[in-house]
Amino acid sequence: MSDDLYDIxxxxxxxxxxxxxxxxxxxxxxxxxxxxxTLGEDEETERLKQRWPTRYLIDNAGWAAQVxxxxxxxxxxxxxxxxxxxxxxxxxxxxxxEGQPGRTIIVLLLFSIAASFISFFGFLVxxxxxxxxxxxxxxxxxxxxxxxxxxxxxxxxxxxxxARRAFSLMGITFEHDFNVLDFEVQIxxxxxxxxxxxxxxxxxxxxxxxxxxLETSDVVQPRQSVHFMDLELPAEExxxxxxxxxxxxxxxxxxDLDHCVGLIHIKDLFRWPGGPxxxxxxxxxxxxxxxxxxxxxxxxxxxxxxxxxxxxxxKDEFGGVSGIITLEIIIERIVxxxxxxxxxPEAARxxxxxxxxxxxxxxxxxxxxxxALDVEIDDTEAATFGGLVTESLGxxxxxxEEVTLEEPGLEVRIEAVDEKRILSATVKKVASEDxxx
Numbered sequence: 001m002s003d004d005l006y007d008i009x010x011x012x013x014x015x016x017x018x019x020x021x022x023x024x025x026x027x028x029x030x031x032x033x034x035x036x037x038t039l040g041e042d043e044e045t046e047r048l049k050q051r052w053p054t055r056y057l058i059d060n061a062g063w064a065a066q067v068x069x070x071x072x073x074x075x076x077x078x079x080x081x082x083x084x085x086x087x088x089x090x091x092x093x094x095x096x097x098e099g100q101p102g103r104t105i106i107v108l109l110l111f112s113i114a115a116s117f118i119s120f121f122g123f124l125v126x127x128x129x130x131x132x133x134x135x136x137x138x139x140x141x142x143x144x145x146x147x148x149x150x151x152x153x154x155x156x157x158x159x160x161x162x163a164r165r166a167f168s169l170m171g172i173t174f175e176h177d178f179n180v181l182d183f184e185v186q187i188x189x190x191x192x193x194x195x196x197x198x199x200x201x202x203x204x205x206x207x208x209x210x211x212x213x214l215e216t217s218d219v220v221q222p223r224q225s226v227h228f229m230d231l232e233l234p235a236e237e238x239x240x241x242x243x244x245x246x247x248x249x250x251x252x253x254x255x256d257l258d259h260c261v262g263l264i265h266i267k268d269l270f271r272w273p274g275g276p277x278x279x280x281x282x283x284x285x286x287x288x289x290x291x292x293x294x295x296x297x298x299x300x301x302x303x304x305x306x307x308x309x310x311x312x313x314x315k316d317e318f319g320g321v322s323g324i325i326t327l328e329i330i331i332e333r334i335v336x337x338x339x340x341x342x343x344x345p346e347a348a349r350x351x352x353x354x355x356x357x358x359x360x361x362x363x364x365x366x367x368x369x370x371x372a373l374d375v376e377i378d379d380t381e382a383a384t385f386g387g388l389v390t391e392s393l394g395x396x397x398x399x400x401e402e403v404t405l406e407e408p409g410l411e412v413r414i415e416a417v418d419e420k421r422i423l424s425a426t427v428k429k430v431a432s433e434d435x436x437x
Contacts, residue, residue, distance in 0.1 A: 011086035018082060019118060022075040023126040024141045029068045030130035031138035032061050044135045053142035057149070067149045067156050079122070083114045207334045216300050217293035219333055220314045220323040222383045224421040225363050228253045229264050235277045242266055249311050249326075252285045257321040260313055263288040290315055293322060301330050323383075356429070359415075362386030362422035373429060375408040386422030389414070397422065404430075 035045055035058065048054040057064045087110045130137040228251040229238045242250065248267070253260045262285030269276035272284065289312035291300050304312060310327045349364040350372035358373060364385045366377055382388040389403055389412055390396055396417060397403060403412045409430050416423035 011082050015079065015082040015086060015114075015118075018075050018078045019122045022072060022079065022118075022122040024144055025068050025072050025075065026123055027126035027130045027137045028057065028141045028145045029065060029072070030127050031134040031141075032057065032065060034131060034134035035138065048135060048139060048142075051139070051142070053146035054138055056146045057138065057142055060149070063153060063156075064145070064149050067152050068145065070156060071148060071152070079118055083111070083118075087111055087114065204335055211297050211301075211333060214297040214333070215293065216291050216295045216297060216314050216325050217322070219297065219329050220293070220325055220383070221329060222323045222363075222387060223257050223321055224384060224386060226251065226257060226324050228257060228260070229281060230255060231261075231281060235279070238281075239269075239276055242269075251288060251311070251313070251324065252281055257313065257324075260288060260321065262286055263311060288313060290321075291325065293317070297330065297333070300325060301327075304330070358427045360385050360425050360427050362389075362417075362424055373408075373410070373427065375410065375429065377408045385425070389422055389425065 035048075045058070049058060087107055126137075227241055227245045227247060229241070231252065231254050248265060250264045250266075251257060251260045252262045252264045261282075264281060264285060268284045268286075269279050272279035287309075289303065289307060289309055291303070291312050291314055293314055293316055300312070304310065304327050312325050313321050314323050314325050316322045349361040349368060350358055352358045360369060362385060365383060366385065366388060369375070369385050369388075370377055377388065382391045388405070392405055393403060397414045399414055399417050401414045403414070404410070405412060411428045411430050413426045414422060415425055
């Protein structure tokens with residue numbers, strides 16, 4: 001046997017071996033996605049968990065997916081290293097078409113054939129099988145992949161630790177918790193190749209998947225901006241507030257949200273005999289749910305739907321009410337802002353005439369202030385700018401009072417307040433000591 005033929009056999013055998021390994025990894029990756037996000041927990045999945053390899057991969061899907069993705073990258077490099085010697089050996093065995101141009105065409109042709117072969121058998125076929133039959137696909141490859149993950153995971157974690165240390169030396173935070181199952185792979189596995197997702201549908205899918213990472217505290221409407229009906233106020237004042245806000249549901253409270261006793265739906269007021277002004281709010285009230293701030297948003301949504309409720313209180317670790325969450329807020333997190341013909345256009349909450357003095361609404365979210373003023377505001381539990389100032393002072397300021405926020409470098413003059421919150425303020429950026437240095 002000639003050396004050239006021997007090299008071709010070795011390169012071809014290595015190529016086929018790597019192709020099988022790549023197909024196994026791709027099938028495992030897509031199967032995990034389908035089982036975790038599309039099919040959920042069913043009897044067949046429970047049967048899979050009776051075998052330790054599949055149970056290990058399903059229970060450790062996050063780390064397994066990252067090791068699998070790393071393995072696919074390594075195998076892809078290996079496939080390239082195997083293809084080139086194979087092509088070189090084959091083109092030297094071709095007895096015709098002498099000369100450099102001819103051999104260049106032959107090399108390109110062989111490379112195209114090899115790439116198509118790898119793409120078809122290494123990616124398309126295992127992916128298609130995993131999408132259609134995720135249970136059987138995962139069962140078929142689980143032993144090989146589970147052993148591979150167990151062997152490589154310590155080294156893989158050490159590699160990430162090294163990367164984190166290298167980033168820290170450069171003063172950069174290394175975000176190493178990204179799970180490849182959470183975005184790109186899920187969407188690729190759930191989509192139909194022949195009918196690509198539209199931009200709007202893709203956005204909804206991405207937002208729905210990201211919701212798994214959110215808690216109620218991430219979307220809570222802060223208590224400073226919550227309108228409620230107060231049992232201590234005359235009916236006329238409560239009705240005037242309801243007409244002004246245009247909402248249909250209001251918490252029913254004694255003076256503040258910490259003493260909430262139920263929920264009032266506006267339509268119940270107008271059904272009351274004698275008119276809404278004569279309504280007995282205590283008799284009209286409905287039950288209002290309450291969630292802890294750390295409750296996963298998915299669970300909050302499930303409870304609201306199960307109880308056919310549109311609103312719930314959100315409580316902090318001390319039992320106080322930090323705000324409310326509504327079904328509309330959660331849905332908007334997935335599909336985007338929802339407006340109807342009765343919604344008034346929102347005015348800008350941060351405005352300026354000279355790029356020095358800014359007029360800031362007290363209910364402006366912290367991230368909007370950061371973007372508008374180009375500052376960073378860290379180490380705060382406040383959700384709004386008014387809450388930030390109140391947190392800094394430890395009390396509600398008075399109109400005309402001036403406050404300096406050292407860390408973001410802001411001078412704040414309080415323009416208007418009510419009995420519960422800051423309504424508006426004038427803000428000016430000031431140079432910090434670090435900037436002077």
